[in-house]
Amino acid sequence: MNRPVTTALAAALCLLTAACGGSADDNGTSTRTSTNTTADSTSGYPVTLDNCGRSETFEKVPSRVVVMNGASVAEVSTLLALGLQDKIVANQQSYGMSEVAGRARAIKALPTGGIKLNEAYDIPREAMLGLRPDLVLSVTTYGFEEKNGFATREQLEQVGANSYVSPQGCADDPSRMTVADSYQLLRDMGKIFNVGDRAEKLIAASEKKIAAVSEKVRGKKRPKVMVLFSNMSMGGNDFSSVFSKGIVNDILAKAGGSNAFESASGTTFADLSKEKVAATDVDALVVLSYNDPNPAAYAKKLLKEFPQWPAAKNTTYVTLSDSMYLGPSNDLAVEKIARLLHPDAF
Incomplete structure (x- = not known):
C-alpha cells in the first residue's frame, strides 16, 4: 500500500x-x-x-x-x-x-x-x-x-x-x-x-574502497537498474518515486551499472505510468527504504508484477537505505550494488 x-x-x-x-x-x-x-x-x-x-x-x-x-x-x-x-x-x-x-x-x-x-x-x-x-x-x-x-x-x-x-x-x-x-x-x-x-x-x-570496486567491474557490460523508494507515492502515476538523476546515478556508474530511467526525467525523480515501467528492460532492482521496515517485500512484489524483466527472471535485487543518498557511506552502496550486478568480479 x-x-x-x-x-x-x-x-x-x-x-x-x-x-x-x-x-x-x-x-x-x-x-x-x-x-x-x-x-x-x-x-x-x-x-x-x-x-x-x-x-x-x-x-x-x-x-x-x-x-x-x-x-x-x-x-x-x-x-x-x-x-x-x-x-x-x-x-x-x-x-x-x-x-x-x-x-x-x-x-x-x-x-x-x-x-x-x-x-x-x-x-x-x-x-x-x-x-x-x-x-x-x-x-x-x-x-x-x-x-x-x-x-x-x-x-x-x-x-x-x-x-x-x-x-x-x-x-x-x-x-x-x-x-x-x-x-x-x-x-x-x-x-x-x-x-x-x-x-x-x-x-x-x-x-580507496570505491576505486577498488570500480576497478573490478571496469569494462564489463553495464546492467540497467531501476532505483526507487519502497511503498512511496510522490506524484500522480503508479511509479512516482523512481530516481532518474542525482547521486544514485554516480553510485550506479561506480558500481558498473546504469540507470534504466535516466532519460525519463530532467529532474531527480520520474513520475511514471505502469505501462512505461513495464516497457522498460530492468536488469536489476534497487529498492530504497524510507522508514519502511520491509523493503524486500516490496521488491519481491515488483518482480512478480513485471515477470518480463531480466531482474525478475534472475531475482536480481538489493534493498538499501542511507548509503544511496548524500552522506558518509556511499562506498557501501557502491560495493553492494557492484556485487549484485557483477558477482563474478568478487
Missing part, C-alpha cells in the same frame, strides 16, 4: 540523494564516544565558510547543534561518523535503518528537543529559537524560508546561531549531486568542528 507524501515532504525528498550515509573505515563506529575536538574550543578559530553565498564565521566549536528533518539523514549521519553526537541538542532526521551497523540505533538515541513539527514536517520558527542553537543544519534552503514557517538564516544570526545548507541544497537541485558532494559535506563539518583530519581519513578510505 502506498504511503502518500505531502508536497512539502516530497520537495525535501528531492534532496535526499538526501537523503535524502560511516563508511569504509567507520564500520559502525558512529556509536563510539565523541571526538575531543580541541582542548580549547576556540583554538584554531575563527573559521569562515562560504555557504550559499553567505559568509558564515565560527568563533568556536558549535555545542548546540540542531539538525532539521528535510527528509534527509545526511547531516546527522555525517556528524555521527565524525564522532560529534554530543554536540546535537535536537535531531529530526531518521530513516529507521542504515547500512552502517549501529547507526540507526545511535540516531534513535539522539535528543529530539521535544519539538512538535509543523505541516512541513520540520521545526517551526519559535520552537527553533527556543532551542537556543549555535548551529542549524538544513539539507536545503527550504528549511530557512520564512514563508514555510521556519527561522530564516538572518533571524538565526540575530540570536547568535550559524546556519549551514548542505551541498547542492543552495540551488535546490539534487539532480546534479554526486558522491563528491558527500565528501564536501564531510569536509565542511570537519572544518566547522575542527576535526578536519578525521573527515579526510573517512574520505580517503571511501575513495
Whole structure:
C-alpha cells in the first residue's frame, strides 16, 4: 500500500540523494564516544565558510547543534561518523535503518528537543529559537524560508546561531549531486568542528574502497537498474518515486551499472505510468527504504508484477537505505550494488 507524501515532504525528498550515509573505515563506529575536538574550543578559530553565498564565521566549536528533518539523514549521519553526537541538542532526521551497523540505533538515541513539527514536517520558527542553537543544519534552503514557517538564516544570526545548507541544497537541485558532494559535506563539518583530519581519513578510505570496486567491474557490460523508494507515492502515476538523476546515478556508474530511467526525467525523480515501467528492460532492482521496515517485500512484489524483466527472471535485487543518498557511506552502496550486478568480479 502506498504511503502518500505531502508536497512539502516530497520537495525535501528531492534532496535526499538526501537523503535524502560511516563508511569504509567507520564500520559502525558512529556509536563510539565523541571526538575531543580541541582542548580549547576556540583554538584554531575563527573559521569562515562560504555557504550559499553567505559568509558564515565560527568563533568556536558549535555545542548546540540542531539538525532539521528535510527528509534527509545526511547531516546527522555525517556528524555521527565524525564522532560529534554530543554536540546535537535536537535531531529530526531518521530513516529507521542504515547500512552502517549501529547507526540507526545511535540516531534513535539522539535528543529530539521535544519539538512538535509543523505541516512541513520540520521545526517551526519559535520552537527553533527556543532551542537556543549555535548551529542549524538544513539539507536545503527550504528549511530557512520564512514563508514555510521556519527561522530564516538572518533571524538565526540575530540570536547568535550559524546556519549551514548542505551541498547542492543552495540551488535546490539534487539532480546534479554526486558522491563528491558527500565528501564536501564531510569536509565542511570537519572544518566547522575542527576535526578536519578525521573527515579526510573517512574520505580517503571511501575513495580507496570505491576505486577498488570500480576497478573490478571496469569494462564489463553495464546492467540497467531501476532505483526507487519502497511503498512511496510522490506524484500522480503508479511509479512516482523512481530516481532518474542525482547521486544514485554516480553510485550506479561506480558500481558498473546504469540507470534504466535516466532519460525519463530532467529532474531527480520520474513520475511514471505502469505501462512505461513495464516497457522498460530492468536488469536489476534497487529498492530504497524510507522508514519502511520491509523493503524486500516490496521488491519481491515488483518482480512478480513485471515477470518480463531480466531482474525478475534472475531475482536480481538489493534493498538499501542511507548509503544511496548524500552522506558518509556511499562506498557501501557502491560495493553492494557492484556485487549484485557483477558477482563474478568478487
